[in-house]
Amino acid sequence: MSFAGHLLGGVQDDEVFGAIGDELRRQQSQIELIASENFVSREVLAAIGCVMTNKYAEGYAGRRYYGGCRFVDVVETMAIERVCRLFGCRFANVQPHSGAQANLSALYALASPGDTILGMGLAMGGHLTHGAAPTISGKWFNAVAYGVTEEGVIDYEEVQRLALKHKPKVIIAGASSYSRHIDFKRFRDIADASGSRLLADVAHYAGLIAANLYPSPMAHAHVVTSTTHKTLRGPRGGIIMTNDEALAKKIDSAVFPGVQGGPQMHSIAAKAVAFGEALRPEFRKYAKNVLDNSIAMANRLKRHGLDIVSGGTDCHMAVVDLRKLSISGKIAETELEESGITCNKNAIPFDALPPSQTSGLRIGSAAMTTRGLGMSEFEKIADLIYKTLSNYGKSGYSTARDEVRAEVSKLCKEFPLYD
Numbered sequence: 001m002s003f004a005g006h007l008l009g010g011v012q013d014d015e016v017f018g019a020i021g022d023e024l025r026r027q028q029s030q031i032e033l034i035a036s037e038n039f040v041s042r043e044v045l046a047a048i049g050c051v052m053t054n055k056y057a058e059g060y061a062g063r064r065y066y067g068g069c070r071f072v073d074v075v076e077t078m079a080i081e082r083v084c085r086l087f088g089c090r091f092a093n094v095q096p097h098s099g100a101q102a103n104l105s106a107l108y109a110l111a112s113p114g115d116t117i118l119g120m121g122l123a124m125g126g127h128l129t130h131g132a133a134p135t136i137s138g139k140w141f142n143a144v145a146y147g148v149t150e151e152g153v154i155d156y157e158e159v160q161r162l163a164l165k166h167k168p169k170v171i172i173a174g175a176s177s178y179s180r181h182i183d184f185k186r187f188r189d190i191a192d193a194s195g196s197r198l199l200a201d202v203a204h205y206a207g208l209i210a211a212n213l214y215p216s217p218m219a220h221a222h223v224v225t226s227t228t229h230k231t232l233r234g235p236r237g238g239i240i241m242t243n244d245e246a247l248a249k250k251i252d253s254a255v256f257p258g259v260q261g262g263p264q265m266h267s268i269a270a271k272a273v274a275f276g277e278a279l280r281p282e283f284r285k286y287a288k289n290v291l292d293n294s295i296a297m298a299n300r301l302k303r304h305g306l307d308i309v310s311g312g313t314d315c316h317m318a319v320v321d322l323r324k325l326s327i328s329g330k331i332a333e334t335e336l337e338e339s340g341i342t343c344n345k346n347a348i349p350f351d352a353l354p355p356s357q358t359s360g361l362r363i364g365s366a367a368m369t370t371r372g373l374g375m376s377e378f379e380k381i382a383d384l385i386y387k388t389l390s391n392y393g394k395s396g397y398s399t400a401r402d403e404v405r406a407e408v409s410k411l412c413k414e415f416p417l418y419d
Contacts, residue, residue, distance in 0.1 A: 024418065028416065028419075029412050030341065031342065031408055033363045035204065035230070035316060035363065036176075036229070037364075038366045039370045040233060040234060041273070041274075043273050044274050047235075048235045048266055050266050050269055052071075061076050075272055076265070079272035083271075086275055087206075088216070089218050089241040090243045090248070091241065091251075093240045093241075093248075094271055095263040095268065096225075096237065096240060097267070098237060098238050101255075101259060102238030102239060103225050103238075104136060104137070105254040105259045106225050107141070109223070110169065110197050110223065110250075113140040115142065115168075116144060116166050116168040117131050117137065117142070117172065118159070118168040118171045119137075119143065119145060120172070121146065122145075124349050125175045130174065131172070146159045148178075148310075151310065159171070160193070163191070163193070171187060171191045171194070172201060173199070173217065174199075177346050179315055179317055180310050180314050182200075184215055184216075187221075197223070198220065199222065204317065205315055206232040207287050210283070211278075218243065222247060224242065225238065233278070233283075233286075234270060234274025235271060237270075289369050289374065290316045291316065293375055293377075293378040294317060294364070297381060299312070300379040300383065307320075308321065316366045319360045319361070322359055322360060328345070328357045329344075329345030329361050330358065331392070332345065335388055335389065335392055335401075341385060341404075343361055345357070346358055371415040371416075380411070384408065
């Protein structure tokens with residue numbers, strides 16, 4: 001039986017599993033360029049759907065509030081040991097249900113409501129949880145935002161100026177759509193000068209950090225948070241790491257009972273599997289391919305005459321400036337999906353368009369690298385992106401889009417997923 005047949009066979013709820021089957025076929029038949037997505041292994045999928053979903057396990061290994069936790073304790077301890085080896089840290093909490101929960105828990109441990117925090121502005125490439133107005137981080141705290149230079153790189157002088165002026169309790173180093181290396185040492189120097197704690201959110205870069213292909217914040221940040229999917233290629237979830245024992249205890253209390261109740265033990269089992277995979281030598285080869293493919297795709301788009309925010313990329317993603325094509329990110333996202341290429345609209349620094357439209361497009365290489373595509377295929381994908389968007393609104397657009405769809409189908413069949 002095929003993997004798809006095994007996944008969907010023998011079910012009773014035709015409506016739900018019909019939608020699951022449709023989603024499986026969508027993933028198999030489209031080019032996935034959303035930078036925050038990836039394809040997990042069969043082993044991770046098996047763990048996320050295992051019987052540990054039946055188990056309540058409030059608390060931590062050896063000190064639970066429920067009986068019957070002998071084997072979930074084994075799995076959580078294994079996940080902690082593996083992630084500490086992976087990132088070279090002393091303490092880790094693997095219970096956060098998401099990266100947002102990890103950031104909320106870290107802020108809960110490091111600051112109090114009303115305290116000042118300093119993070120990258122959402123419009124400049126930061127994340128909602130770094131102090132954006134609609135979120136808890138923006139409502140509980142006095143959130144101050146730093147940005148980027150006209151060249152699209154972090155304005156460290158502005159970070160220092162704002163830190164010394166506002167004396168934030170926490171400085172957040174991290175981003176949602178920033179493609180260059182982050183200087184974590186410089187952030188720590190600024191934090192020390194302003195009496196702040198440094199929180200590094202490496203959700204997007206974690207897999208590259210684990211493979212020593214992106215700067216690690218572990219020697220500089222007081223606390224490090226991350227998701228476990230994206231470049232780390234695990235299940236959707238979060239982690240929090242530190243080398244400070246006193247902070248580790250605060251973080252544990254912040255996660256449970258501060259922010260969450262019972263952990264999702266099936267998810268923690270899947271995290272343990274993914275961490276084990278990332279510790280293998282072949283994961284570094286995968287991560288190197290992710291980086292090479294991202295650079296190849298961005299450079300090809302530049303050769304087509306498009307601008308890349310900050311001029312290029314040092315990681316798995318890039319933000320394409322669409323203004324030369326006179327097309328919004330929203331239109332680009334919609335038209336590319338119609339062509340079989342999935343990505344997301346994204347603001348560019350100092351964007352004149354609202355967040356619902358945007359002038360940019362975020363693209364990433366992690367998922368399709370998992371499917372086995374190499375640099376030549378990613379250059380081809382860049383050609384297909386340009387062909388779709390440069391022909392939008394022209395008389396031959398329908399024909400161009402049909403040709404792109406055919407090329408997408410050919411690539412997806414050549415590099416099958418869960419087949």
